[in-house]
Amino acid sequence: MHVAFVHPRGFGQFAALAAHLAQAGNEVSLVTEALDQRIPSVRVVRHRSEPGPRAHPLMARHLGIPDHHVRIGHRVAETFDAMARQGQSPDIVIGHIGWGSMMFVKDVLPRVPALGYCEFFYRADGADVGFAPDDQPDLETRKRLRLRNMAQLISLEALEGGISPTEWQRSLYPADARARITVCHEGIDTRLFRPDPAASLKLPDGRVLKAGDPPIVTFVARDLEPYRGFPQALEAASKVIRKHSDALFVFVGGDGVSYGTPPSGGGTWKEHLLASLDLPRDRVLFPGVVPHPVLRKLFQISAAHVYLTYPFVLSWSVLEAMACGALVIASDTAPVREVISSGRNGILVPFFDTDALAESILEALKSPDSFAELRIAARRTIEQRFQQDECIASQTALIGRMMLPD
Numbered sequence: 001m002h003v004a005f006v007h008p009r010g011f012g013q014f015a016a017l018a019a020h021l022a023q024a025g026n027e028v029s030l031v032t033e034a035l036d037q038r039i040p041s042v043r044v045v046r047h048r049s050e051p052g053p054r055a056h057p058l059m060a061r062h063l064g065i066p067d068h069h070v071r072i073g074h075r076v077a078e079t080f081d082a083m084a085r086q087g088q089s090p091d092i093v094i095g096h097i098g099w100g101s102m103m104f105v106k107d108v109l110p111r112v113p114a115l116g117y118c119e120f121f122y123r124a125d126g127a128d129v130g131f132a133p134d135d136q137p138d139l140e141t142r143k144r145l146r147l148r149n150m151a152q153l154i155s156l157e158a159l160e161g162g163i164s165p166t167e168w169q170r171s172l173y174p175a176d177a178r179a180r181i182t183v184c185h186e187g188i189d190t191r192l193f194r195p196d197p198a199a200s201l202k203l204p205d206g207r208v209l210k211a212g213d214p215p216i217v218t219f220v221a222r223d224l225e226p227y228r229g230f231p232q233a234l235e236a237a238s239k240v241i242r243k244h245s246d247a248l249f250v251f252v253g254g255d256g257v258s259y260g261t262p263p264s265g266g267g268t269w270k271e272h273l274l275a276s277l278d279l280p281r282d283r284v285l286f287p288g289v290v291p292h293p294v295l296r297k298l299f300q301i302s303a304a305h306v307y308l309t310y311p312f313v314l315s316w317s318v319l320e321a322m323a324c325g326a327l328v329i330a331s332d333t334a335p336v337r338e339v340i341s342s343g344r345n346g347i348l349v350p351f352f353d354t355d356a357l358a359e360s361i362l363e364a365l366k367s368p369d370s371f372a373e374l375r376i377a378a379r380r381t382i383e384q385r386f387q388q389d390e391c392i393a394s395q396t397a398l399i400g401r402m403m404l405p406d
Contacts, residue, residue: 002027006095010036047075062144069100069151077104100151106158113402118162121172122148128310168335187391195325199300215303215365220252220317227259229308238277239358250285299324304364322378327371329360345377
């Protein structure tokens with residue numbers, strides 16, 4: 001069987017599944033614009049890159065991003081057309097629908113079943129937009145968001161099915177599309193992400209961090225920005241340190257903006273927020289983006305792991321932290337509450353309530369042993385619902401069903 005994955009940024013969510021299929025002896029290809037990693041025995045076919053969204057005086061308002069998506073779709077279609085003419089047509093195509101990559105796959109390969117990865121359907125109500133009190137979408141925002149979904153809607157109309165990582169993310173899609181979307185997460189490698197009481201981490205300045213020495217509070221995001229609650233976490237850190245001066249906060253993430261907008265006036269959100277908070281710099285570390293092995297050690301030595309998010313895509317990091325037995329203090333938002341039940345396998349607090357967040361962190365630092373059951377339950381949740389081997393088995397079963405003749 002020849003399985004072709006499509007993602008503009010590399011393997012992304014398909015890495016574990018692609019590796020598994022290749023190891024099982026299948027022919028596996030990746031059609032992409034950029035490559036994030038190499039996987040043995042997987043052929044990478046790179047298509048020409050497209051410049052980002054661009055304005056044009058003859059283009060209607062808000063069509064910059066849809067136009068960009070269409071151009072990406074054309075590049076992917078050209079790639080599959082060339083593969084087909086060379087006798088390399090896949091038996092199934094699996095691809096992310098959010099960037100236009102899958103728009104024309106069925107036009108090039110009409111008899112090849114195609115499965116779309118349905119990560120996030122943009123809405124002006126009930127999700128990330130309008131969540132912050134000062135963010136009330138106007139008419140132009142609503143029109144822009146509707147057009148933002150154009151590539152997804154065109155793709156979904158043609159594809160045989162979809163896959164979404166959580167029930168809430170699936171629920172954002174139109175009702176007629178939801179019926180064809182299966183919920184299945186990519187999974188967490190629980191053999192790799194596991195508790196380790198002996199874990200330690202050496203800092204660039206020579207200090208060695210261990211669990212409880214000093215008590216470490218962790219925070220992880222792709223970028224340190226409002227969508228992932230960085231302002232609230234940093235403010236809570238200042239409140240905690242005033243009452244627990246030994247606590248060490250480690251904020252992992254880049255200085256860019258993955259979601260939302262940069263602060264007004266320029267600079268980074270970190271610079272902007274640190275200027276307004278009285279924080280002892282020796283109690284707050286900003287290591288930037290760290291390798292996965294370092295991230296795993298941080299989860300293993302964490303006294304409390306803070307995970308905050310707008311109602312948006314669920315991060316892998318919170319599941320990896322739970323697999324490591326971390327005590328997760330998270331925002332009471334979708335889709336977090338789909339995974340964490342407060343007082344059972346973690347703690348949920350209102351997203352904007354920094355006092356509640358600080359108090360929860362202080363309780364975790366004051367009585368770490370009293371939260372042992374929550375740590376065990378967090379690990380158990382990942383083992384029962386997000387075990388990578390089982391998730392891959394569900395994905396391969398879905399592929400098998402799609403390969404059956406009508």
